[in-house]
Amino acid sequence: MRTETYSMPGVQPLTEAYIHRTDSRVEALYGYHAGAEQDWDRRLKRLEESGNVRADAAAIAGVLRAYNEKAGAAPEVFASIAAIAEGAPVVVGGQQAGLWTGPLLVIHKAVTIIAAAKSASEQLGREVVPVFWVAGEDHDWEEANHAFVITAEQELRKLASVRPEGSRTSVSRTAISLEDWEKLLADLELALPHSEFKPALLDELRTMSQKANSLSDMFAMLLSHLFGKRGLVLLDADDRDVRGLEAPMFRQLIERNDELEQAYSASSERIKQLGYTLQAEVTPGSANLFLFQSASGDERTLLHKRDGGFQDRKGQISLSAAELLQIADEQPQQLSNNVLTRPLMQDYLFPVLAAVLGPGEIAYWALTGEAFRILGMEMPIVVPRMSYTLVEGTVAKHLDKYELTFEDVMERFEERKGKWLKLQDGLSIERQFAEARQSFETLYKPLLELAAGVQPSLSKLGDTNLQKIVEQINYMGSKTVDAFNKQFEASIRQLDRIHLSIKPQGKPQERVLNMTAYWNRYQLIWLEKLLEAPYHRTGGHEIVYL
Template sequence: MIIKSVSLPLANRLAHDYQQGKADALQFFQYHPYRSESYQERIRWLNAHSCLHRDRLADGLSHYNTQMGNHPNALAQIDKLRQSDTYVVIGGQQAGVLTGPLYTIYKAIHLIQTARKLQEDLQVQVVPVFWIAGEDHDIDEIDHLYWLTDDETAVFKGKIEWNRKGRVSASHLKLEQAACHQFIERFLQDHTETRETTAIRDLMKRTAAESETAADWFARLMAALFGKHGLVLVESSLPFVRELEKPLFQRLIEQNEQIAQLLVESEARIEEAGYQPQLQVDANQANLFIYEGQERLLLERVGERYRTKDRRHSYTRDELLALVDAEPQRFSANVVSRSLMQEHLFPTLAFIGGQAEVAYWAYYRQMFAALGYQLPIVLPRMSVTLIEGAIARQLNQLELPVETVLTRFSVWKEDWQSQQEPDPLGERFAETKTALEKLYRPLVDEVIERDPGLRELAEKNFDKLLAQVAFLEDRLNRSDRRREDVSHTRVKRIEAALLPEGVWQERKRSFFSFANKHGLSLLDRLVQAPFALDGSHQIVYL
């Protein structure tokens, strides 16, 4: 495994400027993400604001992680959280089928590696925590995977058929074992059978059989892959999580107008700094969901009341506060309040997020302060591209740098295609045929005039001469077509492997496609790989 770090521009300019340490972006955050003094300062702040529910947090995490079959190494990490000098690095993702796209895997690896590094550098206990956003109800975002077609020139979107009604979340979406098995078999049938396939099939089916919901299946797979590396899992809808979040839900309702206004003001400052708005905010957002039955419904403020976005339910502030006290499980955070919940629950040293998440957190500094919290250190998630041997060879054959594929492939491809025009020898063949006719035809006519009996022989001789030229041209054209077909196929395979449907590999392709070739141990090698955790892009040659 060879690793190369390259600096690539991020699509989100605010996240890119933050990663590059530019003042225009840093002003929206509490700390510089790549300075050692940031971590010392953050620890001092955490020590001055004790996490009073450590034991209850550890009890709940221990119960859940045991239930999900997590490894003893992860359970040992949870016990460390009972100690006042233990901190966490945290990040999370939706509960994608079969762990979803590769960037979910990379986020977990980044958490583990960052926790180890900070623990060594700071000489304190640091625990990696993966937050499963099981309450997200946009099932269309998590019910599919992409994998290569048979000829490896494109990607195929495979979708699992889950029966669902209304705005049900992944943590409430019941697994149908038949649908899971059908999806697993379709996925594996479209991959070449290897000596690794049986182990992968067994892992997928075993974890599905042990799971009740889509979120459970995701958690069990993540525990099986990462538990031995000490990754602790938490799922957002767990009853103990709701109990611990109760005081913050109450404060969010009591200070709802203030929080919404602070977000609006943050957006104005972001725009003044020259950045595009990252979130859709307005002064009437409640930044909370409420469950009515199995449906998770967004709340908004209308005058003195709160109502669900679909306008079917309405509540007073006092009614919401009473519900929080009696049934905290009825409430759920949105993208804004989720950040606060993480900060409330955990002694967070650093948060690791993707480009969009980093840009979202630019809104939160004043909101955190209003509720007595402080933004943790926000670290951009590492990005990775895996390059297998065949693709590496094809890149070399085309003299195509992988950086070009990842940053301006469409420009390169257009330029390359413009160079694939028919060979200029085609015109030379046409000119030669014309010249032969001009030079040889008069000779044939003179032969026929002198001896009409040689007409048939002379005509055949002339036709054969032209046919030989045509034969050579045809053979050249066939050779060109073969070479062109090979080159075009090579370009398509590079695109499907590294830039499927125009986005980076990590946003489409599945870890299990690579594990089927390289083994589940590939993940262990990636966890131990010497990645640069500085925001640069990591290119891994397998």
Template sequence: MQSQGIPFQDTGFFSNLIEDYLDQRDDLQPFYGRFPSLNAFKAQIEEKQSNFPKEHRAVVSEVLSEQYSGLQASVKTLGHIKALQDQKTFTVVTGHQLNLFTGPLYFVYKILSAVKLAQQLKEAYPDCHFVPVYWMASEDHDFEEINHFNFRGKEVRWNRGASGGVGRLDLEGLQAVFETFSADLGPGKRSDTLRNMFQSAYLEHSNLASATQYLANELFGHLGLVVLDADDARLKRLFTPHIENDLFKNLGYTTVGKSIEKLNALPGNYRIQVSPREINFFYLIEGLRNRLVAEGDGFSVVDSKIRFSETELREELRDHPERFSPNVTTRPLYQEVILPNLCYIGGGGELAYWLELKGFFEASDVPFPLLLLRNSALLMSRKQGQKLQKLNLTTADLFLDPDRLVEKRVREISELSIDFSPQKEHLIKQFKGLYDIASKTDKSFLGAVQAQEVKQLKGLERLEKRLLKAQKRKLNDEVSRVRDLQDALFPGGSLQERSRNFSEFYLDFGPELFQDLLEAFQPLDQEFSVFIF
């Protein structure tokens, strides 16, 4: 496997907020605390160790032991679960939705980033233990975002009605999905492996959370990954004081709102990712996950007949903490309260909303984790790598806007020079003489000279564009090859990892794919990786 790294900032696929974060701009520093580096983890370990209750460790270990009781967990994973009771054990967390058959490829990159960072931390701090954790978004309720994946240009979709937290959904209708996917896989040993994996996950489990946990364990359990479903009353009970602060004091709304105001005041023109609500919790019961809102002197659940007085809501929280489901504002806090976590690994959009939360964490007296942009990658076959070489393109060229890439290539291979800079310079020199004459006469003549210069320079620019267009037509075969390669590697003009599923590459490259990626990834380098297999 050949590999090359490109700085995230040079890809054109990340927001200016994330680019400025990676550049460690001074005015963004108050929004994140420590920037991820091996040295920064020393202080993070000390802070978390002194601010994480030992009682929480026992509860988390107990919950995980139960959740893994029906799985064939690896020795590494079981060891990690047990080690969480030790005050020198810390987690590295990534989170993701319960996408059907993992969904887009970056699911794999997130988890491998967490595994690799945990390994690197162990080498740097051998006296501590580091556990890679995949936090399942089992309480999410946006079924349309997770009910499909793409396979060889075809969407594989699970059609059914859904309500409530997606992790609790039964798996009705997935037999038909399996049959369709199985037929598309075709024959072969690798196809059989994927077929059996899908069948065991989705046809032999009772709900989507257990199916996803099984699948993640099958794919990454040998690496020691721990999969956590936080939809559990015991874990929610640990979070109860913070739920109260949000329900009755609107702490998330006030603190995050202030952070957003400060971000908006910065010169970066940053796009705000999420806005807090006065209450940042849903009410979660079977078949329902709807927002809690203050109403009159009490509370209600949106689009339902459920109502509470303040006293009743406090009693409900005390008796049934599992019914209070955090939204995007409070979920990160929940994670950091129940886990001895050091670092959250996420995509650009995720890190953008985490950067709004530091003030909320400070007001909640919870250490804010390091934020690490997950590894990203572009996977190319050897044949595609050869095409890239024949076209005399660099891997960095592939990240150019399609029109700019074609223009660059046409200019390089055209027998005619499509750069009219010499002509423009010659024209400017000619007008310099006219300006000398104009300086000795009235202003009206000077204005005429200026207008004529602008007109002729624009004329040269138009001719240059027409020549480029003509050469594109003449070199159409070359242009088509460039476009075809870029379209294949960037489906729909977007990153490959945002649409394609791991199964396609598993068929092409085999089970060694994950190990190769794990060895190549360097999470703290903050680079986009291009791999040729």
């Protein structure tokens, strides 16, 4: 298998400082470091000493069995769940449920979770279980409802599900009808190029859609299908049975809310003092908890603290601390975490050895260290998610043909494309028109001076006349260049295909393209290559050639 390592430019300075250990002041925000082998031993020992602060492992395992069975889990998953019941540590990472898994980065996160768990197991000499946290409690429908694929015509097409009418509830609670699934599948069938694997892919998705009541259901079934044999355990954060086990932690989050707010605020000030930008908002008075309003169709509403109680921003909901605690005890399914309390909840449900996070997540997790300590916990080891670019055989051939490197495509594609076209111009069209324009101006300007000498008012008219003639020369030159370039339309299409495949919409492939395009062409060979690609505990980017 052919792979290459590429240094992708970092976009989060705080994350880069953590990964590369370039700022010793940052290490205190996290505690452990993924690249320090001794920290894995130290974290495991800490977990073994702090089992009393977490939920009952056997109870968690029972909920996981039911959920993963519904998702069509493989036997290896149930073996992983049995290990969790016995207290096995886990590597966890998660993502919002997207249409057909959403962008490729979701697949990359699952691959990293599995690789990190395997690496830790080998070092520690005991089983470490990979867990994927499906963030089904999130309510950002526009972020979850679509997938991008490249069509046979080499166009990027967005396939999306319209949000059903009703309240802004979680993705897991937003129902998708069978008719909606059929429409999405019809759109996908039209968009994907014909291939020998296309009928089987569509049949698989259609079978899943008949059981999927939501994007989260489909998301879980797909992850189970793709990664079940690797023992990846799935959990939906909005599962009612999971919520029942979270009740004691919700109680802590409410009772100690002021202390937690102070911790988040202190951490945010510290990060700013270190010269870094915050990646999550720390809002004064925010409870960092959501409430599902059953009276308005389970709308998910952020709670704020006012006058000793809890309210929504508009003041339409008003609960005393005692009333909110009662909800936590009796109806925990009405509560939901935000980005700052979710890490705490994960550590309560599982003995989290390490958390696999993307660049933005690593930056905002820096806000949570003190909050962990207040609750008698410790932030787990933060593992940067691996990223990959899949390069198809045709694209690789075109890269060689036009003498382009991967870096050229990522950083200077238009420049290299323009340079290649100019090199084909044996007629030197642009140069000849430029010389003609210069010669004309040289000959014409003395005539303008002559005209102005005869009548000064002709000076302005002469300048306008000169400008118009130069514009016409430029116009003719541009049309001549366009006509010349049409001879190279096939080459231009090949060059544009390179860019569309590797950097669609001017973004890394993983942030845009959906995995169905690769499944359609390569069955699941593309996934096996990702799973076999090099893994690094401190993250990195690998170019994987198909």
